[in-house]
Amino acid sequence: MSKINFLKPDKDNLTIFLYMGSFLFVISVIDVFLNSFFSLNITGFLPASLSFIIPIILGFIGLYFIRIEHSGNKFLDQVNKNINTNNFNAILSLLIIFIIIKSIPPVLSWFVVDASFAGDSKDVCSGTGACWTYIKVWFRRFMYGMYPNAEQWRINLSFIALALLGSVGYFATEKFKKYLTLYYVVIYPFIAFLFIFFFISGGPIFFDFSYGIIAAVISIIIGFFIPSKFKFYYFIFVPITLYIALKYFIFYEELIELGKLDGLNWVETGAWGGLSLTFIISFFCLIFCFPIGMAFALGRRSDFPLIRYISIGFIEFWRGVPLITVLFMSAVMFPMFLPADFFIDKLVRCIIAISLFEAAYVAEVIRGGLQALPRGQYEAAKSLGMGYWRMHIFVILPQALKLVIPGIANTFLALVKDTPLIFVVGLLEIVGMLNLAKTNPEWLGFAMEGYVFAAIIFWIICYAMSKYSYNLEQKYKTER
Amino acid sequence: MELKLQKIIPQLITVLVVVLVFGFFTYNAQINMENRGIDFGYGFLSQESSFDVQFSLIEYDGSHSYFRAYLVGLLNTILVSVIGIIIATILGVIVGVARLSPNYLINQFAAFYVEFFRNIPLLLQIFFWYFAALRALPLPQDADAILGVFFLTIKGLYVPAFVWENLNVFLYSIIAAIIAIVVIRIHARKVQETQGKQLPVFWISVGLIFILPLLSFLVGGVSLSFEIPKLKQLATTSFKYEGGISLPPELIALTLSLALYTATFIAECVRAGIQGVGKGQKEAAASIGLNPNQVLKLVVMPQALRIIIPPTTNQYLNLTKNSSLAAAIAYPDLVLVFAGTALMQTGKAIEIVSITMLTYLSLSISISILMNWYNKKIAIKEK
Numbered sequence: 001m002s003k004i005n006f007l008k009p010d011k012d013n014l015t016i017f018l019y020m021g022s023f024l025f026v027i028s029v030i031d032v033f034l035n036s037f038f039s040l041n042i043t044g045f046l047p048a049s050l051s052f053i054i055p056i057i058l059g060f061i062g063l064y065f066i067r068i069e070h071s072g073n074k075f076l077d078q079v080n081k082n083i084n085t086n087n088f089n090a091i092l093s094l095l096i097i098f099i100i101i102k103s104i105p106p107v108l109s110w111f112v113v114d115a116s117f118a119g120d121s122k123d124v125c126s127g128t129g130a131c132w133t134y135i136k137v138w139f140r141r142f143m144y145g146m147y148p149n150a151e152q153w154r155i156n157l158s159f160i161a162l163a164l165l166g167s168v169g170y171f172a173t174e175k176f177k178k179y180l181t182l183y184y185v186v187i188y189p190f191i192a193f194l195f196i197f198f199f200i201s202g203g204p205i206f207f208d209f210s211y212g213i214i215a216a217v218i219s220i221i222i223g224f225f226i227p228s229k230f231k232f233y234y235f236i237f238v239p240i241t242l243y244i245a246l247k248y249f250i251f252y253e254e255l256i257e258l259g260k261l262d263g264l265n266w267v268e269t270g271a272w273g274g275l276s277l278t279f280i281i282s283f284f285c286l287i288f289c290f291p292i293g294m295a296f297a298l299g300r301r302s303d304f305p306l307i308r309y310i311s312i313g314f315i316e317f318w319r320g321v322p323l324i325t326v327l328f329m330s331a332v333m334f335p336m337f338l339p340a341d342f343f344i345d346k347l348v349r350c351i352i353a354i355s356l357f358e359a360a361y362v363a364e365v366i367r368g369g370l371q372a373l374p375r376g377q378y379e380a381a382k383s384l385g386m387g388y389w390r391m392h393i394f395v396i397l398p399q400a401l402k403l404v405i406p407g408i409a410n411t412f413l414a415l416v417k418d419t420p421l422i423f424v425v426g427l428l429e430i431v432g433m434l435n436l437a438k439t440n441p442e443w444l445g446f447a448m449e450g451y452v453f454a455a456i457i458f459w460i461i462c463y464a465m466s467k468y469s470y471n472l473e474q475k476y477k478t479e480r
Numbered sequence: 481m482e483l484k485l486q487k488i489i490p491q492l493i494t495v496l497v498v499v500l501v502f503g504f505f506t507y508n509a510q511i512n513m514e515n516r517g518i519d520f521g522y523g524f525l526s527q528e529s530s531f532d533v534q535f536s537l538i539e540y541d542g543s544h545s546y547f548r549a550y551l552v553g554l555l556n557t558i559l560v561s562v563i564g565i566i567i568a569t570i571l572g573v574i575v576g577v578a579r580l581s582p583n584y585l586i587n588q589f590a591a592f593y594v595e596f597f598r599n600i601p602l603l604l605q606i607f608f609w610y611f612a613a614l615r616a617l618p619l620p621q622d623a624d625a626i627l628g629v630f631f632l633t634i635k636g637l638y639v640p641a642f643v644w645e646n647l648n649v650f651l652y653s654i655i656a657a658i659i660a661i662v663v664i665r666i667h668a669r670k671v672q673e674t675q676g677k678q679l680p681v682f683w684i685s686v687g688l689i690f691i692l693p694l695l696s697f698l699v700g701g702v703s704l705s706f707e708i709p710k711l712k713q714l715a716t717t718s719f720k721y722e723g724g725i726s727l728p729p730e731l732i733a734l735t736l737s738l739a740l741y742t743a744t745f746i747a748e749c750v751r752a753g754i755q756g757v758g759k760g761q762k763e764a765a766a767s768i769g770l771n772p773n774q775v776l777k778l779v780v781m782p783q784a785l786r787i788i789i790p791p792t793t794n795q796y797l798n799l800t801k802n803s804s805l806a807a808a809i810a811y812p813d814l815v816l817v818f819a820g821t822a823l824m825q826t827g828k829a830i831e832i833v834s835i836t837m838l839t840y841l842s843l844s845i846s847i848s849i850l851m852n853w854y855n856k857k858i859a860i861k862e863k
Contacts (some may be wrong), residue, residue, distance in 0.1 A: 082580070082585075085582055089581075305491075306494060306495055307491055310495070310498060316845070323801075323842055324805060324807060325804065325819065325836050325840065330499065331831055333829050336830060337509050339511075340509050346780065368654075384484075413599075417599075420604060421603060424807075436612065447612040447615070448613075448616075449563055451612050453608055459599045462599035466599070
């Protein structure tokens with residue numbers, strides 16, 4: 001055994017340094033652990049300020065002793081490489097370990113140990129922990145807003161049905177795979193719309209909106225059979241004509257009757273709310289903002305200068321203003337721009353506003369993808385004799401969209417996170433309901449529980465979405 | 481001939497549609513305003529506003545004009561944005577660098593922070609800080625002093641105010657120091673280019689920036705004292721602090737949540753930027769004998785900044801736009817003061833909403849023009 005130099009740990013005295021270092025480190029951790037879990041202060045005999053920093057000093061010396069390069073001990077090398085590369089890192093590691101140990105007891109006691117779960121009145125919540133009874137009592141309001149309790153099965157049923165219909169893609173056989181795009185882009189949104197229009201609302205709210213949707217769907221389906229040369233003109237004129245025809249000449253009375261399903265009460269959109277409203281708004285905005293954004297992305301790269309400038313103006317306008325002012329506009333300014341007898345539902349105005357707003361962001365993301373494609377792709381497609389639409393639908397967009405999956409996912413995430421802003425127009429989704437419940441005189445003082453609850457829900461949704469987009473990105477990644 | 485028509489017709493149709501839509505809107509707006517007896521015009525801006533704002537940087541009360549109210553809101557928005565941007569940048573850079581740390585604990589901690597704060601809606605975070613966290617603070621009379629001079633209470637944060645004498649001399653000394661530093665830097669570069677000698681520019685700069693202002697205290701007659709907030713009893717149960725600067729809880733909640741939220745995005749930008757610099761660059765720099773600090777300063781940072789700055793600018797813009805969420809917790813920013821209170825009082829929906837939107841629009845367009853210019857300046861000049 002050679003001479004020990006305590007200022008310079010070396011390999012020759014590995015065991016001694018290892019034992020001493022681990023001992024000091026473990027003592028420091030135990031000190032903090034006892035302090036935080038059992039409020040025991042084993043260094044209490046020292047002055048307060050010294051006893052506060054003693055675990056850090058002990059741990060630091062301990063980590064210094066075991067910092068021996070190429071010791072031959074695999075575990076030790078691993079530890080040194082990961083948390084103990086130099087003095088600075090050692091202190092940071094210690095601090096993080098101590099913070100984690102310190103923060104476990106209060107968090108645990110607030111969430112679980114001292115929290116109250118039972119009962120259905122405020123009286124059970126007297127402890128220092130969270131009052132989950134509050135969430136339990138208000139759960140239906142947080143999920144469904146002011147939607148009548150007896151009718152809430154309609155929302156549940158619609159969501160379950162839509163989730164099942166949405167998962168069709170997983171079970172499709174090879175034969176039907178090629179129709180999936182058509183299904184998801186046209187048919188599925190249409191079914192979803194019918195569900196929400198007829199089933200959840202149960203009444204004639206979305207009139208003008210529904211004409212628009214029906215006109216759009218019919219014209220898109222017919223559009224597949226129109227020769228590509230006339231497609232552009234077709235898509236400009238036919239949907240509007242169809243819309244006007246539907247609204248004023250053909251189905252006016254019939255549609256109103258159609259809107260009243262037998263046996264379902266009409267629930268006005270003002271009563272919708274809670275998490276289900278978050279889902280409804282996110283869903284529709286997601287459906288609408290994507291095609292609009294794609295159109296403006298193509299418009300911004302168009303060869304026609306007028307179309308290009310209009311697209312640039314549109315995109316930059318929406319990107320330059322905050323969403324809250326857009327919603328303000330939809331609430332107070334937009335009704336002024338419409339004929340006096342023309343009424344659009346608050347929820348629909350909201351959806352239009354958010355869709356246009358997010359469409360501008362989607363447009364910029366897709367433009368990035370279009371710009372990233374090499375020019376050869378365009379030239380190759382053109383040299384095969386493809387027209388503008390054919391080239392974009394079959395060659396350019398599939399590649400460009402693949403490239404921008406992360407960007408689009410981020411935009412959709414932003415959309416979901418922006419839905420609480422609809423409180424501006426008086427619609428209360430989950431955060432709005434929380435604020436309402438918070439001011440209920442019987443349940444004062446439980447703001448924290450409510451916000452934590454909503455935060456957990458949003459966190460799960462957003463985290464799942466971002467992980468899903470990551471998987472999608474990996475799946476569609478093609479070698480270049 | 482046919483080709484030309486093919487080019488013109490779609491454009492004409494698009495323009496026609498746009499013009500028709502706008503014409504339809506304007507026509508309806510005119511009729512609606514006639515029906516409701518509202519007249520269009522911006523004359524109301526000079527009228528007396530007759531409402532109060534609880535927090536303003538410039539002198540304001542009900543006797544001032546609506547335009548003054550607009551300015552108050554705008555300044556409050558800018559205040560929140562600037563403080564938020566500063567904190568978010570510092571935090572974002574630290575977290576972004578920490579995510580690349582070889583220390584497992586540190587990078588997991590940073591990753592946890594990013595994933596946590598980024599996936600919760602900003603509005604929810606603002607509500608959380610304002611209604612849940614800051615409401616748990618003590619009343620003014622129970623508050624303990626932090627470092628003896630700061631008081632964090634349910635009514636806001638009270639900090640000491642600076643009381644300057646001969647402030648202008650102090651400012652001149654700082655300006656002089658900055659000019660001197662610039663001159664020395666230019667000189668040092670010249671020396672290095674001609675003689676190959678390196679002057680200790682950094683230490684000279686640090687010295688100058690401290691010594692000149694210090695001299696202004698000793699010689700220039702500048703003096704600084706602090707006005708520490710003092711508790712004052714208004715009634716038996718009502719207390720408040722007097723003196724010093726008070727920051728309302730709305731401002732604290734808003735800047736805190738904006739900074740914590742935006743920092744996650746900035747952290748990701750920073751991480752992407754540093755990762756974007758090739759490993760070979762660092763190795764090459766090390767192999768020509770630069771020390772780690774020089775590698776960072778002369779090789780990595782200039783390249784990383786090119787990647788970092790454009791998306792970070794976007795985040796700054798987002799922060800500025802997100803500051804309009806202030807309306808939700810009644811911090812008197814542009815949206816609350818102007819698009820809220822002023823709109824309610826005058827009923828001039830079109831004028832006020834358009835002014836508000838134009839303000840944000842010009843704010844973001846000017847920042848993006850500035851950043852485009854900067855971006856072009858630092859872009860790689862290929863030979």
